[in-house]
Amino acid sequence: MRDDDIVNIDDIARELRRPAQVDRSFDERVMRHVLRLPRHARARLWSRLTAPRTITISPLGWGLAAASLMLFAALGVLHAKDDFHRAARPIAKALFPTSPKASPAQRVQFVLVAPDAKKVAVVGDFNGWDASHAAYQAQKRGGGVWSVTAPVPVGHHRYSFVVDDSLWVADPTAPRVVDTDYGLPNSAIVVEDNK
Amino acid sequence: MEASSDAAIVARVLRGNAEAYRELVERYRDQYARYALHMLGNREDAEEALQDAFTRAYRSLARCEDPERFGAWLFRILVNRCRTAGTRRGRRARTFVTDDAALLGASEEHPEDQAAWREEIDRALQQLRSEQREAFLLKYVEELGYDEMSRMTGVGVSALKMRVMRACERLRDLLSEVHSA
Numbered sequence: 001m002r003d004d005d006i007v008n009i010d011d012i013a014r015e016l017r018r019p020a021q022v023d024r025s026f027d028e029r030v031m032r033h034v035l036r037l038p039r040h041a042r043a044r045l046w047s048r049l050t051a052p053r054t055i056t057i058s059p060l061g062w063g064l065a066a067a068s069l070m071l072f073a074a075l076g077v078l079h080a081k082d083d084f085h086r087a088a089r090p091i092a093k094a095l096f097p098t099s100p101k102a103s104p105a106q107r108v109q110f111v112l113v114a115p116d117a118k119k120v121a122v123v124g125d126f127n128g129w130d131a132s133h134a135a136y137q138a139q140k141r142g143g144g145v146w147s148v149t150a151p152v153p154v155g156h157h158r159y160s161f162v163v164d165d166s167l168w169v170a171d172p173t174a175p176r177v178v179d180t181d182y183g184l185p186n187s188a189i190v191v192e193d194n195k
Numbered sequence: 196m197e198a199s200s201d202a203a204i205v206a207r208v209l210r211g212n213a214e215a216y217r218e219l220v221e222r223y224r225d226q227y228a229r230y231a232l233h234m235l236g237n238r239e240d241a242e243e244a245l246q247d248a249f250t251r252a253y254r255s256l257a258r259c260e261d262p263e264r265f266g267a268w269l270f271r272i273l274v275n276r277c278r279t280a281g282t283r284r285g286r287r288a289r290t291f292v293t294d295d296a297a298l299l300g301a302s303e304e305h306p307e308d309q310a311a312w313r314e315e316i317d318r319a320l321q322q323l324r325s326e327q328r329e330a331f332l333l334k335y336v337e338e339l340g341y342d343e344m345s346r347m348t349g350v351g352v353s354a355l356k357m358r359v360m361r362a363c364e365r366l367r368d369l370l371s372e373v374h375s376a
Contacts, residue, residue, distance in 0.1 A: 007366070007367045007370040007371050009335065009363050009366065009367070010335075012316055012335075012366060012370070013335035013336055015312070015313055015316055016229075016233060016316065016320070016332070016335070016336045017229075017336055018229075019225050019226070019229060020225060020228040020229040020232045020241075021225055021228065022224055022225065022228045022238075022241075022242055022245065023238075023242060026220075026224060026242060026245075026246070027217060027220050027221060027224065029246060030220050030224075030246050030249045030250065031214075031216070031217055031220065033246070033250045034213055034216050034249070034250060034253045035213055035214075037213075037250075037253060037254055039211045039213050040208055040209040040210070040211060040213070040256060040257060129254070167257055168255065168257055168258050
C-alpha cells in the first residue's frame with residue numbers, strides 16, 4: 001500500500017505482479033485453433049534431411065535436374081536483360097506480369113530445391129501465412145525442384161517455404177529479414193508495378 | 196509426477212502430438228495474461244492478444260531455436276502482439292479513462308480500499324505512453340534485466356532506461372494527485 005505522502009514504485013509493482021486469470025474457456029479456444037492447424041512432424045522430416053546417405057541419381061534424373069537448372073537460369077537471364085538491377089534479385093521474382101492496369105498483383109515464381117519433401121507451400125504476408133492456400137502449393141518439377149507461380153501484390157513482402165506442413169525454410173536465394181514476431185529470418189521480396 | 200520440461204513438450208508437439216501443446220498453454224497463460232492485461236487495459240483485448248500469441252507460437256514451433264526457453268520465446272511474441280493490438284486500438288479508440296477529473300473522482304469514493312487503490316494504479320498505468328508502459332512492465336513487473344529487455348524489444352538499453360524513468364515519474368505524479376485529492 002501507500003504511505004501518507006510517498007508513492008512507492010516498488011509497492012505499485014508488487015500490486016501489479018498479482019496473477020491475472022483468463023476466462024475458463026481460454027484453453028479450449030486456443031486448442032480449437034491449434035488443432036485446426038497442420039500437425040507438426042519436424043523430427044521425422046529433420047532426421048530424413050540430415051541423416052547421412054548415399055544418393056544415386058540416374059542419368060534421367062541428372063538430365064531433369066540439369067534441364068531444370070538451365071530453364072531457371074535462362075528465365076533469370078531473360079528477365080535481367082530487361083532490368084539490370086533485377087539480376088541481383090532472388091529467384092522468386094516477378095516474371096510474367098499480368099495486366100498491371102487491371103490488377104495490382106504480379107505473377108511471381110517461387111522455387112525451392114527439396115529432394116526429400118513430399119509437399120512444399122509458400123506462405124507470406126500476402127496469403128495470411130496460410131500453408132493450405134491452394135494457389136501457393138508448389139509442384140514437384142523433377143530433380144528435387146519445387147516451384148509455383150502465384151499472384152503477389154505489388155509492394156514489399158515477407159515470405160517463407162513450408163515443407164511437409166511443418167518445417168519453415170527461408171528462400172536460400174533471397175535476402176533475409178528478421179521476423180518481428182519470432183526473431184528469426186524470413187525471406188524478402190519486392191514486387192514492382194511493371195507499368 | 197514431475198512436470199515435463201518445455202523442451203520435452205515442444206518435442207512431443209513437433210512429433211505430431213498437437214494435444215500436448217495444451218500443457219504449454221496451461222503453464223504460461225495466467226502469467227502472460229497479466230502482462231497483456233496491463234498493456235492493453237481490458238480483458239477482451241488481452242485474451243485476444245494472448246490467444247494470437249499462442250496460435251502463432253504453435254504455427255512456428257519448428258522455428259523455436261531453444262525449446263527449453265519456449266516461455267521466453269512465447270513472451271517475445273506476446274510483447275509484439277500487444278504492440279500491434281495497442282496500435283490498432285489506439286487508432287480505433289482509447290478505452291481507458293484519460294480524464295484527470297475522472298481519475299480523481301474514482302479515488303475519492305473509497306480512498307483506503309485496496310481494490311480502489313488497485314484500480315487507481317491500473318488507471319494510472321493506462322495513462323502512460325505505450326512505450327513507457329511496456330518498459331515499466333518489463334522492468335518492474337516481469338523483472339527483466341535491461342539487456343534482455345533490449346533483445347526482446349529491439350530498443351537500446353539507454354532508451355529503455357529513459358522510458359522506465361519517465362514512466363516512474365509519471366506514475367508517481369498521477370498517483371500522488373489521486374492520493375492528495
